[in-house]
Amino acid sequence: MRMTRHNGAFIAAVGLLFLGCAAGGQTVPAAVSTAAQAGLRAFLDRIPAGQRAEYGFAETDSLDQAELGDPWQLHALTPTALATCKGTTPVSAVISPTKLWYFPVLIASQPKALLVVDHTEAGWEAVSLGYARIAQDLALVREQWSTAKGHAPLFVASFQARQHFFTVPTVDAFNLTPLLPAEAGAGGTPKGAARYAALDTLASVAKRLQPTVESNLRQGAP
Secondary structure, eight states: OEEOOTTOOOOOOOOOOOOEEEETTEEEEHHHHHHHHHHHHHHHHTSOTTOGGGGTOOTTOOGGGOEEOOOEEEEEEOHHHHHHOOTTOOGGGTEEEEEEEEEEEEETTEEEEEEEEEEETTEEEEEEEEOHHHHHHHHHHHHHTOGGGTOOOEEEEETTTTEEEEEOTTTOSSBOEEOOOGGGGSTTSOOGGGGGSSOOBHHHHHHHHHHHHHHHHHTTOO
16 A cells, blocks of 8 residues: 655556446546555545645545545556657557556545555456646646537546646547646646646657657666
C-alpha cells in the first residue's frame, strides 16, 4: 500500500480489459470497482495527522463523506510508435490501455484526490492515493468534454516523459492535449473548464516529447 502526495509517480503496466459497468465510455471491470471501494477507507485512515493537505484534503474535510467518482483507465503512449508518428498518425495508433484505473475521490462532489487500482499478484487492489492536481484537472476535462455533450475523453500518460494528457476521440482522431501545470491558469490562459476547450495535436505533442522520451529511454526509464 503506497500513499502518494499530490501528483506522485507513474506506475508502469500493460493492457488488460474486462467486462463490467461503463464509466465515461470505458468498460470498468466489476472487480476493479470492488477493489476501489474496499481500498478507499484503508487509505484515508492512513493519512498522517496534520498532513491531509499533502494528499489533497483540507483539515476541515469530513473524510467520512468521501466517495468515488467515475474512474479513468490510464492509456500509455508507446515510445516506439511516438518516435515514428507523422501528421496523419491517429492517436489510437500510439496509445494502449493499461491495467491502472484512477478513481476520483470526491467530497461534496468536489474532486480531492485520485485512488489508483492496479492488477497485482494478489489480484485487483487499490495501490495508491494522491494526485490532487491531476484529479482537479481531469474533472475540468470531463466538465468541458462531458458525456452529456456526447464525448468520452481518455486519460493518457507518457511514462518516459512523465507527463499526462487527454484525448477526445469524438472530436477527431488526432487530438492529444497536455494537462496544464498550475501556473498555466495565470495571465491570459482561460480558467476553469475553458482552459481545456482548445485541443492540441498528436503531431505537435510528439515533436515536443520525442527528445525527452529518447533521452529518458537511454537512461533506462521504463
